Amino acid sequence: MNQPALRCKLPSVGPCPPRVTSKIGRSLAACLYPGLCVLLKGDLGSGKTSLAREIGAALGVSGMKSPTFTIEAVHRVPGRDFSLLHCDLYRIGQPGDDAVFSSIEEHLASGDAALVEWGELWRRPPDSDRWDIGISICSESTRAFDLSAFGERAIAALGEAYAVMLDAVTKEAGC
Numbered sequence: 773m774n775q776p777a778l779r780c781k782l783p784s785v786g787p788c789p790p791r792v793t794s795k796i797g798r799s800l801a802a803c804l805y806p807g808l809c810v811l812l813k814g815d816l817g818s819g820k821t822s823l824a825r826e827i828g829a830a831l832g833v834s835g836m837k838s839p840t841f842t843i844e845a846v847h848r849v850p851g852r853d854f855s856l857l858h859c860d861l862y863r864i865g866q867p868g869d870d871a872v873f874s875s876i877e878e879h880l881a882s883g884d885a886a887l888v889e890w891g892e893l894w895r896r897p898p899d900s901d902r903w904d905i906g907i908s909i910c911s912e913s914t915r916a917f918d919l920s921a922f923g924e925r926a927i928a929a930l931g932e933a934y935a936v937m938l939d940a941v942t943k944e945a946g947c
Contacts, residue, residue: 778900779920780927782934785941786908786916792941793819796917797826799937800903803929804831806854806883809876809898811891814907819915820889823907824858827887831856838889844875846884854884861890901926 785796804810804827812820821838828836832850836858844859857879864872873894876886880898888894891904900923908916921930 781920787910787914794826795940798830799933801827801830803933809886809902811904813892818907824887857886859888861893
């Protein structure tokens with residue numbers, strides 16, 4: 773019998789002003805590794821795409837935009853041996869959409885990392901090598917971030933990112 777992956781939920785970060793999103797993105801990007809699945813969760817307009825862009829930019833990927841209509845986009849990460857898959861599951865829900873989940877799983881198995889917007893729509897995401905990042909709208913100009921990790925390696929990596937993130941955001945006024 774398989775044992776469930778270890779899970780770790782960290783204390784929330786925020787509420788934070790928008791300028792802090794880039795610092796959070798850089799902290800997360802520094803600890804992203806091949807095979808990691810990052811599920812970005814939150815209401816429409818909460819900042820999932822902004823955070824994905826910040827993570828991509830910190831990895832040297834430019835021109836990332838939400839793949840709302842194409843569902844997924846693959847970006848080569850300069851100087852790294854993996855690509856970054858960016859998915860948007862907002863339009864998922866039709867018969868045959870399971871092919872999208874199979875595609876994500878194939879990318880992860882091949883060593884790519886994945887940023888998945890609307891991650892809460894994935895019924896059976898990986899149970900290890902996964903971060904869940906919930907973004908909550910606190911006010912028009914502030915957001916809070918809830919962070920969880922699944923699996924030993926993901927927990928260690930998110931713990932490292934969290935320490936850097938807390939240091940960066942506590943230096944910002946209003947966070």
